[in-house]
Amino acid sequence: MFESIYDKKILLVDDDQRILTMLETLLKKEGYHNLVACSCGQEAIEAMNGFFPDIVVLDIMLPDMDGFQICTQIRKHSMVPILFLSAKSDESDKLISYAVGGDDFISKPFSPKELLAKIKNILLRQEYYTKQSSNESSFTFGNNIVNLDKKMLFQNGQELPLTAKEYLLLEYFIQNRNRTLNKNQILEHVWGTSFDGYDNTVMVHIRRLREKIEKDPSNPQFLKTIKGLGYVFYNEKENN
Secondary structure (H helix, E strand, O other), X not given: OOOHHHHOEEEEEOOOHHHHHHHHHHHHHHOOOEEEEEOOHHHHHHHXXXXXXXXXXXXXXXXXXXXXXXXXXXXXXXXOOEEEEEOOOOHHHHHHHHHOOOOEEEEOOOOHHHHHHHHHHHHHHHHHHHHHHHHOOEEEEOOEEEEOOOOEEEEOOEEOOOOHHHHHHHHHHHHOOOOOEOHHHHHHXXXXXOOOOOOOHHHHHXXXXXXXXXXXXXXXXXXXXXXXXXXXXXXXXXXX
């Protein structure tokens, strides 16, 4: 367990090249080797879509958008742990960082030992919850793990909250993966035969579910639309 965290992927975001170089040197010396460094918000957003980090070390003050905006964008699709860096130690910055979904906060100038300890603690906690989920009845696709016993979804080791209907919908697709399901089948199983709601209910819930489980909701990898027939949950790993 302790060795596995050094294989985790770390995304570093800071517009000060000296700090980026220092962070990379510090982490590599500690044993981490899967690192990507970005100097602006746009680079960080693009890296999230291709690198799939296990933790993000994110500066608040950046040239194109601030760290709070980046965190808000990330939280639309991922619960990856985010450790904020800030040149200010104001309580307001700390409170905002937690309010937008940050996991921890450290002020500059920071102690290298404290930073390493925070990163290690976050990764160990993430690894623990991932292992706990894997030891129980679970289903894995991409960077998602569905704990079928506890009826919970974990993404990058962090719980990703679902509404009751979103979970039932996801579970139904998993149970019937690689099988095309039409709207009436989905309504009957998830909402019940007595459902008397809006005609686009299934479409709306599938869109919301895709926003949580897909890297690119408009071009889904797992929950696909079969035009004129319905939807299918496809897990590429099981079909290789």
